[in-house]
Amino acid sequence: MRVAIITENFLPKLDGVTRTLARLLEHLQQQGHQVLVLGPESGMTRYAGAEIVGTLGLPLPFYPELKMNMFRPLFLQRLHDFRPDVIHLVDPVFLGATGLAVAHLMHVPFVSSYHTNLAKYCKHFGFAPLVEPAWSYMRFLHNQCALTFCPSPSTAARLREQGFSNLRIWPRGVDTTLFRPGKRDESLRAHWVGGGQKVVLLYVGRVSYEKNLRLLIEAYRDMDHGRCHLVIVGDGPASEEVRAALSGVPATFTGYLSGEALARAYASADVFAFPSETETFGQVVLEAMASGLPVVGVRAEGVCDLVTHEQTGLLLDRRQNERIAAYRSLLTRLVERQQERECFGAAAVIEAQRQSWSEAMERLLDGYREVIPANRTLLYAS
Numbered sequence: 001m002r003v004a005i006i007t008e009n010f011l012p013k014l015d016g017v018t019r020t021l022a023r024l025l026e027h028l029q030q031q032g033h034q035v036l037v038l039g040p041e042s043g044m045t046r047y048a049g050a051e052i053v054g055t056l057g058l059p060l061p062f063y064p065e066l067k068m069n070m071f072r073p074l075f076l077q078r079l080h081d082f083r084p085d086v087i088h089l090v091d092p093v094f095l096g097a098t099g100l101a102v103a104h105l106m107h108v109p110f111v112s113s114y115h116t117n118l119a120k121y122c123k124h125f126g127f128a129p130l131v132e133p134a135w136s137y138m139r140f141l142h143n144q145c146a147l148t149f150c151p152s153p154s155t156a157a158r159l160r161e162q163g164f165s166n167l168r169i170w171p172r173g174v175d176t177t178l179f180r181p182g183k184r185d186e187s188l189r190a191h192w193v194g195g196g197q198k199v200v201l202l203y204v205g206r207v208s209y210e211k212n213l214r215l216l217i218e219a220y221r222d223m224d225h226g227r228c229h230l231v232i233v234g235d236g237p238a239s240e241e242v243r244a245a246l247s248g249v250p251a252t253f254t255g256y257l258s259g260e261a262l263a264r265a266y267a268s269a270d271v272f273a274f275p276s277e278t279e280t281f282g283q284v285v286l287e288a289m290a291s292g293l294p295v296v297g298v299r300a301e302g303v304c305d306l307v308t309h310e311q312t313g314l315l316l317d318r319r320q321n322e323r324i325a326a327y328r329s330l331l332t333r334l335v336e337r338q339q340e341r342e343c344f345g346a347a348a349v350i351e352a353q354r355q356s357w358s359e360a361m362e363r364l365l366d367g368y369r370e371v372i373p374a375n376r377t378l379l380y381a382s
Contacts, residue, residue, distance in 0.1 A: 001368060003028060004084035004108075006099035007039040008069060008091050010054075011047065014256060015206065016283040017091060017115045020172060025050045027361040036082045038075045039095070040067055053078055055095070071098035084108055086368045091115045092141045100144060109371040112145040113170060113364075114138075114159065117301070120278050124210040135162050146371040149364060151281035152305040170364045173357030174286045178259070181292035181349065183267035192252045192268075193229045199335045200229055202269035202293065204262070204284045205276065207236035212298065215275040217245050219328035225250050228335045230273070233257050233265050266291035270341060271334050275327065277318065279303055290352035294344030296330050312348040 005024075009017050025048040028035050037047070041054035053074060057067030079087075079102060087103045087110040089096040096112070103110040119134040142148040142164055149170035150156050156167050192200060201220065205211055220230050230251045232242065243253060257265055266272075272288035272295045279285075279302035285295055286306055295313030297303045307313040314330040316323065334341045 001033045002085045004036045004087045010039040010042050040069050069095040085372050111147045112142050113149040147367050152302050154301045154305050155280040171360045173355045173360045174290045178263050179287045179290040183263045185264045185268045188268045198229045200269040201271050201273045202231050204233040207234050207239045209238050212275040218324045289348035292345040
């Protein structure tokens with residue numbers, strides 16, 4: 001197949017979307033497919049055999065790491081020369097909207113994938129009047145596509161409620177050779193907490209308040225710090241505020257980590273504290289589970305598909321009164337109960353091992369094959 005991918009977001013930015021895209025490109029290369037990627041300027045011209053063509057954009061004022069990307073005339077020329085069999089629009093907003101119009105003009109079948117709950121982000125960043133328009137705009141774009149892939153059953157259910165159609169699940173996987181309990185590093189734990197046997201609570205992700213970090217901060221501030229220590233892996237626009245909020249209590253900030261360093265961080269912790277309610281999947285949750293960590297999260301979209309309450313972790317009910325005290329209670333429970341913590345962690349590893357990147361990517365490729373006209377499909381088969 002000749003696959004053109006038009007994306008609002010790409011490497012070197014590291015998040016669930018870009019890491020999934022990197023995995024997709026690697027899988028397409030392994031399967032012998034040709035790929036063209038049109039997206040924000042990345043400084044790269046190739047990745048996993050795919051041609052990368054970038055464009056400049058204007059940072060969004062409430063989310064500067066994302067940009068309003070411009071569709072360059074060069075994009076149109078490269079699409080014409082590449083002659084794709086299918087066009088994949090990743091989280092279409094600005095660039096993807098133009099890409100959709102181009103796909104119509106080229107009479108090329110196109111699919112989309114939904115990764116980011118833009119409407120919920122509008123609410124978190126103080127733009128509540130834009131929530132319904134955001135849903136309407138996303139519904140308009142995605143419903144023009146032959147198929148819309150989303151990462152989890154709970155997200156699919158939410159999209160159906162909002163009138164999205166032609167939905168398919170494109171699940172995620174985890175590299176269990178990288179993320180595993182055997183990466184535990186006692187010297188790293190000693191660097192974090194010094195001596196003693198403190199329970200390490202770990203958060204991995206973007207340090208921004210749409211991740212509901214206030215819940216974790218306020219819960220942790222009144223915990224017994226003689227028994228636990230918080231480690232935050234990641235960076236983002238709220239980093240300085242979070243550091244200030246935790247200035248009077250023991251906490252370690254590592255900044256962004258990846259690869260082996262990230263794997264050691266997961267495996268060297270004891271509990272994964274993840275309060276986000278804006279996930280469509282929660283890749284870091286799956287990586288933490290593969291590393292043997294029980295999860296203390298919120299019963300929300302994405303996370304609820306990965307974590308089974310009282311089996312692989314504990315989930316706070318979103319309707320719970322006095323949420324800070326309730327979340328603190330869940331964290332404290334696993335700090336105090338080592339046997340339960342270890343039991344949940346062992347069950348988390350077993351669950352994570354069921355999630356294969358190869359199978360996940362083939363689900364997407366099956367969708368590509370489905371929408372490509374029959375005469376082209378027969379050509380590939382021969």
